[in-house]
Amino acid sequence: TAPTSNNFVAKIVEEDLASGKISQVVTRFPPEPNGYLHVGHAKSICLNFGLAQQFGGECYLRFDDTNPEKESQEYIDAIQDDVRWLGFQWKGDVRYSSDYFDTLYEYAVELIKAGKAYVCSLTPEQAEEYKGDFNRPGKASPYRERSVDENLDLFARMRAGEFADGEHVLRAKIDMSAGNMNLRDPILYRIRNVHHHQTGDKWCIYPTYDFTHGQSDAIEGVTHSVCTLEFEDHRPLYDWFIDNLPVPAKPRQYEFGRLNLNYTVTSKRKLKRLVDDGIVAGWDDPRMPTISGMRRRGFTPNSVRNFCQMIGVSRSDGLVDVAMLEHALRDDLNKNAPRAMAVLNPLKVVIENLPEEHLEQLSAEYHHELDLGAREMPFTREIYIDQDDFKEEYSKKFKKKFTPGKRIRLRHSYVIEAVDYDKDEQGQVTLVRAKLIENTLGQDPEDGDKPKGVVHWVSASHAVAAEVRWYERLFTSPAPDKGEGDFMDNVNTASLSVRSAMIEPALAAASNEQVYQFEREGYFVADRFDHSAEKPVFNLTIGLREDKSL
Ligand code: ATP
Numbered sequence: 446t447a448p449t450s451n452n453f454v455a456k457i458v459e460e461d462l463a464s465g466k467i468s469q470v471v472t473r474f475p476p477e478p479n480g481y482l483h484v485g486h487a488k489s490i491c492l493n494f495g496l497a498q499q500f501g502g503e504c505y506l507r508f509d510d511t512n513p514e515k516e517s518q519e520y521i522d523a524i525q526d527d528v529r530w531l532g533f534q535w536k537g538d539v540r541y542s543s544d545y546f547d548t549l550y551e552y553a554v555e556l557i558k559a560g561k562a563y564v565c566s567l568t569p570e571q572a573e574e575y576k577g578d579f580n581r582p583g584k585a586s587p588y589r590e591r592s593v594d595e596n597l598d599l600f601a602r603m604r605a606g607e608f609a610d611g612e613h614v615l616r617a618k619i620d621m622s623a624g625n626m627n628l629r630d631p632i633l634y635r636i637r638n639v640h641h642h643q644t645g646d647k648w649c650i651y652p653t654y655d656f657t658h659g660q661s662d663a664i665e666g667v668t669h670s671v672c673t674l675e676f677e678d679h680r681p682l683y684d685w686f687i688d689n690l691p692v693p694a695k696p697r698q699y700e701f702g703r704l705n706l707n708y709t710v711t712s713k714r715k716l717k718r719l720v721d722d723g724i725v726a727g728w729d730d731p732r733m734p735t736i737s738g739m740r741r742r743g744f745t746p747n748s749v750r751n752f753c754q755m756i757g758v759s760r761s762d763g764l765v766d767v768a769m770l771e772h773a774l775r776d777d778l779n780k781n782a783p784r785a786m787a788v789l790n791p792l793k794v795v796i797e798n799l800p801e802e803h804l805e806q807l808s809a810e811y812h813h814e815l816d817l818g819a820r821e822m823p824f825t826r827e828i829y830i831d832q833d834d835f836k837e838e839y840s841k842k843f844k845k846k847f848t849p850g851k852r853i854r855l856r857h858s859y860v861i862e863a864v865d866y867d868k869d870e871q872g873q874v875t876l877v878r879a880k881l882i883e884n885t886l887g888q889d890p891e892d893g894d895k896p897k898g899v900v901h902w903v904s905a906s907h908a909v910a911a912e913v914r915w916y917e918r919l920f921t922s923p924a925p926d927k928g929e930g931d932f933m934d935n936v937n938t939a940s941l942s943v944r945s946a947m948i949e950p951a952l953a954a955a956s957n958e959q960v961y962q963f964e965r966e967g968y969f970v971a972d973r974f975d976h977s978a979e980k981p982v983f984n985l986t987i988g989l990r991e992d993k994s995l
Pocket residue numbers: 474475476477478484485486488489509671672673702703704705711712713714
């Protein structure tokens with residue numbers, strides 16, 4: 446079911462439907478396939494697909510593929526996976542801006558014929574100089590008054606591959622003294638003698654983003670073209686093309702504030718450096734703020750969508766505290782994740798009044814509120830508890846726990862009482878001897894000496910050793926890419942530590958990507974790729990409480 450949003454774009458759509466200006470809302474999510482999607486893109490996905498859902502419209506997934514040298518099929522595939530994983534389905538087949546290259550070429554020819562575009566042969570350096578800046582009006586290019594025939598001829602020859610990269614460009618003839626730099630005769634086409642992942646070697650000239658985006662919107666019948674604020678001063682140009690070309694529809698562009706998160710970088714270019722420099726294991730490393738990284742970390746689609754709903758959509762850029770993302774995650778997992786037991790720092794306990802061969806299959810519910818079923822937990826004479834749950838001496842700070850003569854309840858199991866213990870030369874407790882208190886499964890001890898605490902445990906003979914990957918923040922600084930130095934200087938070099946744990950047998954059988962609450966420890970996910978029943982691997986998703994952050 447579509448969540449209802451009343452952000453400013455939703456209000457505009459609602460009014461346009463009410464006034465009859467449009468009969469159905471059509472949006473698009475237009476990533477450039479030059480990297481993996483990140484959490485910022487999730488905001489745009491939720492907004493664009495969310496508008497379509499909320500108002501019974503449609504949303505396209507369109508690859509904005511006008512810079513073929515930076516793009517690849519790997520990114521195209523990953524982006525589709527990410528959008529689907531977030532729970533959205535685009536209209537029909539995926540689209541590519543390159544699907545419209547023929548039409549865009551015809552549009553360019555139309556502009557030339559109307560005297561509204563010309564082939565310019567300034568070098569890039571000259572063009573820069575002629576363009577002027579905010580304080581200095583631009584100068585007309587000496588090629589600005591080329592005849593229509595000459596322009597048509599040159600443009601056809603650009604297409605035919607007669608020129609080298611950079612020799613000519615096609616520009617719109619708008620206004621070299623416009624205050625808005627985007628209107629100073631913007632480039633429509635440039636020569637790039639490169640192979641394109643979709644169109645192969647058909648083209649050696651490629652349209653610019655500006656000449657492509659709005660016309661693609663119009664061709665698809667997009668009604669509301671929603672993008673981030675940095676495109677605000679491209680809007681006059683967007684409208685100029687729509688007004689000056691024989692496009693089949695009149696889309697409108699609206700801008701919203703992009704998502705910035707502290708302790709995080711949200712730029713594909715910077716994320717690519719982390720991958721290329723080997724700081725992380727790949728785009729989907731669980732420390733990455735990419736959608737596939739978050740997925741591997743144990744984020745659920747629901748938690749990401751809830752986060753996007755929480756932060757809302759506004760007309761200004763803002764900085765969101767990463768704690769909000771963590772809150773959305775923890776909240777979803779707290780409600781929905783099955784509970785199970787894993788002992789991270791095992792200490793063996795021998796329950797001496799049980800026979801060696803004792804094996805009782807206890808049934809343990811996966812969740813205290815939801816009906817997630819139950820698993821069998823083998824209960825045996827030798828078990829592991831966490832080292833922190835036994836102390837040699839009773840103290841105020843440790844009053845709930847286990848010391849000689851004191852009792853604890855084993856979660857989903859019996860009450861036991863510590864008798865004595867062994868230590869090694871370093872003074873570390875290596876073994877605890879205990880006794881089982883009879884008739885305490887689901888009941889208090891008959892002698893009235895109730896245990897003060899409940900601890901998690903696993904059977905020593907049935908537990909499985911698992912690899913556990915502990916993650917910390919990837920950056921030590923709240924604003925890693927702001928300020929003086931290179932953002933790479935703010936990388937946390939200790940963001941991954943690999944440890945082992947003893948997990949209950951049911952956890953070894955976990956399906957990949959299932960997140961569990963390891964009771965009293967935190968949320969952990971069975972790694973999407975590396976986990977198997979034979980070699981279990983879990984990733985720390987997030988700690989149980991706010992003070993235990995990502
Ligand atoms: P990057 O700078 O990371 O490469 P981009 O804006 O160039 O991002 P695109 O692939 O062009 O990436 O983005 C597709 C859509 O996602 C665009 O409409 C863009 O505005 C939006 N988007 C990108 N980053 C964010 C962000 N941080 N917050 C909200 N929307 C974003």
